[in-house]
Amino acid sequence: MKNIIILGSTGSIGKNALDIIRKFKEEFNLLGISANKNIGLLLEQVEEFKPKFTCVVSEREGKIFKDITAERGLSTKLLLGEKGLLDLVSIDQVDIVLVAIVGFAGFLPTYKALKMGKRVALANKESLVSGGELISKLKSGEIIPVDSEHSAIFQCLRGESIEKVERLILTASGGPFFRKGVEKFGEITVNDALNHPKWNMGAKITVDSSTMMNKGLEVIEAHYLFGVSPEKIDVVIHPQSVVHSMVEFVDGSIISQLGITDMKIPIGYALFYPERETLGFTRLDLFEVSPLEFFPPDFGKFPCLKLAFDSLKEGGTSPIVLNSANEVAVESFLKEEIGFMDIPIVIEETLNKFEKGEVRSVDDIVYVHRMAEKISMDIVQKFRKRV
Ligand SMILES: NC(=O)c1ccc[n+]([C@@H]2O[C@H](COP(=O)([O-])OP(=O)(O)OC[C@H]3O[C@@H](n4cnc5c(N)ncnc54)[C@H](OP(=O)(O)O)[C@@H]3O)[C@@H](O)[C@H]2O)c1
Numbered sequence: 113m114k115n116i117i118i119l120g121s122t123g124s125i126g127k128n129a130l131d132i133i134r135k136f137k138e139e140f141n142l143l144g145i146s147a148n149k150n151i152g153l154l155l156e157q158v159e160e161f162k163p164k165f166t167c168v169v170s171e172r173e174g175k176i177f178k179d180i181t182a183e184r185g186l187s188t189k190l191l192l193g194e195k196g197l198l199d200l201v202s203i204d205q206v207d208i209v210l211v212a213i214v215g216f217a218g219f220l221p222t223y224k225a226l227k228m229g230k231r232v233a234l235a236n237k238e239s240l241v242s243g244g245e246l247i248s249k250l251k252s253g254e255i256i257p258v259d260s261e262h263s264a265i266f267q268c269l270r271g272e273s274i275e276k277v278e279r280l281i282l283t284a285s286g287g288p289f290f291r292k293g294v295e296k297f298g299e300i301t302v303n304d305a306l307n308h309p310k311w312n313m314g315a316k317i318t319v320d321s322s323t324m325m326n327k328g329l330e331v332i333e334a335h336y337l338f339g340v341s342p343e344k345i346d347v348v349i350h351p352q353s354v355v356h357s358m359v360e361f362v363d364g365s366i367i368s369q370l371g372i373t374d375m376k377i378p379i380g381y382a383l384f385y386p387e388r389e390t391l392g393f394t395r396l397d398l399f400e401v402s403p404l405e406f407f408p409p410d411f412g413k414f415p416c417l418k419l420a421f422d423s424l425k426e427g428g429t430s431p432i433v434l435n436s437a438n439e440v441a442v443e444s445f446l447k448e449e450i451g452f453m454d455i456p457i458v459i460e461e462t463l464n465k466f467e468k469g470e471v472r473s474v475d476d477i478v479y480v481h482r483m484a485e486k487i488s489m490d491i492v493q494k495f496r497k498r499v
Contacts, residue, residue, distance in 0.1 A: 226253030244336030263378035264356035328420020436484035437462035
C-alpha cells in the first residue's frame with residue numbers, strides 16, 4: 113500500500129485523484145490532504161477518507177476548521193499555512209506527493225518534496241515554470257508528470273533515449289477562441305473564457321487555456337521536465353483533444369498517446385507508475401472522434417504563447433516573471449478589473465519593466481516572484497483606473 117499526500121485536494125485535479133483513491137482503497141492510504149480556503153469540502157473529505165494529517169493554508173479558515181473538527185470529534189492532525197504544506201510533504205512515511213495546488217504556491221512544497229527524495233506526481237505546472245532552473249538540477253526525488261500533454265510525452269519516451277528526440281509536439285485544443293475572429297476579442301467576457309470546449313478544469317487554467325498561456329507554460333514545463341531545448345518544442349492545435357502530445361524521433365517516427373479528455377487517466381498513470389491499472393473509465397471511440405485535425409498556432413492572435421516561448425529562450429528570471437505577471441493578470445481578469453486583451457499587455461509590460469538576471473537559489477525565485485507580482489499589480493491599477 114502506498115502512502116499518498118494530496119496538496120490541493122479540493123480542486124479539480126485533487127477531486128479527480130480522490131475518485132481514483134476511492135476506487136482503489138487497497139492500493140493507497142491517503143495520509144494527508146490540503147486546501148487553501150474551501151474548508152467545507154475539506155471537512156467532507158476528512159470525514160470520508162480520515163487522513164492522519166490535514167493542512168489548511170489560510171490561517172483564518174484553519175482556525176474555523178480546527179473548531180469544527182473538535183465539535184464533530186474528527187481526529188486529524190491540523191497543519192497550518194505554507195509551512196504546514198512543507199511539513200506535510202516531509203513526513204517520513206510519504207511515498208507519493210500529488211501537487212495539485214494552483215499557481216506559484218505549489219513551488220516550495222514541490223521543491224521540498226523532491227529534496228526529501230519523494231516521488232512527486234506533478235500537476236502544478238507553475239512550479240516548474242518558475243523553479244525549473246533549480247528543480248531540474250536536483251539529484252533527489254522524481255517527478256511523474258500529471259499534465260496530460262507531459263504524461264503523454266513521458267509515456268512516449270519510455271524505453272527511448274532523449275538524444276534520439278528530434279522534437280516534442282505539444283497538442284493544444286485551441287481553447288474557446290480558436291475559431292473566433294481576433295477583431296471580436298475585445299468583447300470576450302469572463303464567462304466566455306471559462307467555457308472550455310473540451311476540458312473541465314479550475315478557473316485559472318481555464319482562462320490560461322483561452323489565452324493559450326497554458327500552452328506557453330506547458331512548453332516551459334516540457335523543457336525543464338525532459339531537458340529538450342526550446343527550438344525542439346513545437347505546439348500544434350488539435351481541436352479534438354484526442355492526441356495528447358507526440359514525440360518525433362531522429363528516424364522520422366512520431367509516437368503519440370491518445371485518450372479521452374479525462375484527467376483521471378494521466379492522474380492514474382502517475383499514481384500507479386510504473387504499473388498500468390485497469391481504471392475502468394470510458395474508452396476512446398476512434399470512429400466517433402475522427403477526423404483528427406492539426407493546425408499551426410497563431411502567435412499574433414495569441415500573444416501569450418509567444419511571450420512564453422520568448423521568456424523560455426531568455427531564461428534566468430524571465431519565466432518566473434512571466435508566470436507571476438500572468439497569475440496577477442488572470443486573477444484581475446476573473447474579478448473583471450481588466451479585459452481579456454489586457455492580459456498579455458500586463459505580462460509584456462511586467463517583463464519589460466523587470467531587470468533581468470540569473471536565478472541561483474530558492475530565495476532568488478521567491479524574491480523575483482514577489483517583485484514581479486508587485487510590478488504587475490501596479491500595472492493592473494493603471495488599467496483599473498481606465499475601467
Ligand atoms: N484541472 C485540470 O484538469 C488540470 C490539468 C492539467 C494541469 N493542471 C494544473 O493543476 C494545478 C491545479 O489545477 P486545478 O484546475 O485543479 O485548480 P483548482 O481547481 O483551482 O484547485 C486548486 C487547488 O489549490 C488550492 N489552492 C489555491 N490557492 C492555494 C494557495 N495559495 N496555497 C495552497 N493551496 C492553494 C485550492 O484550495 P481551495 O479549494 O481551498 O481554494 C485547490 O485545492 C494547476 O497548476 C493546473 O495548471 C490542472
